[in-house]
Amino acid sequence: MLDPAEVRAACADVVLMTERTVVRWPSAADRELLLAHERDPRIMAEIRDPLPEEALVERVDRSLNAWDAEEGSWAIFVVEHRGPGAARTGIGVVAMHVVSYSAQRIELGWRLHPDWHGQGLATEAMQRMIDFIFETLKARKLVAFCTVENTASWRLMERLGMQREGRMRDHSQLGGQWRDDFTYSVLQPEWRQARAAATRVASDG
């Protein structure tokens, strides 16, 4: 796994393209999109309780400033939809942090605006992001969590080939209620194997 300075350098200005999406490092021009998504209860309901406006703005501004890539420090990437020609629309966010450099473990979180759900865009963008995490950042293990009620999120994890490791009881609190979370993971060798198999099927077909 790269060290914090190398991870920071690899992420700065990154642009990860797929057929229909782009995942890229955010700029000041993304501030309104990030604020709008943070304020939208349809997007945030299973992630965290609404923040007071001041805290929400502070959080977004922090994510647009320098990222130190230290353990536990979240980076935000913007997900865009590629339209005709050079048109691009901001549709969501991928959040990433290094859980542990010694364990070579990274955690991912994701959210798309509801107008863009149900089209496979999250799957497509996250596949590219996970390639980046394993191939460029050289992580060994990728983990993700969601509430057990967040079916769309754990179905996405399963589409990505992640395995459910377990159910963590009373692991988060939303609206004053304790909630259980599922924890999922994928390891670098199994990701590589699955990607190679998918490429073989595509070239045979």
Ligand SMILES: CC(C)(COP(=O)(O)OP(=O)(O)OC[C@H]1O[C@@H](n2cnc3c(N)ncnc32)[C@H](O)[C@@H]1OP(=O)(O)O)[C@@H](O)C(=O)NCCC(=O)NCCS
């Ligand atoms: C989690 C989240 C990103 C998943 O979005 P999604 O639209 O379900 O995921 P995808 O973009 O990969 O689309 C997959 C869906 O599109 C369908 N689909 C259509 N075309 C597809 C394609 N080409 N490839 C894959 N799936 C396709 C799939 O069948 C699937 O629908 P299904 O679940 O009804 O079977 C979204 O629900 C979200 O942003 N939620 C709010 C924020 C949140 O809770 N984030 C997670 C916090 S842990």
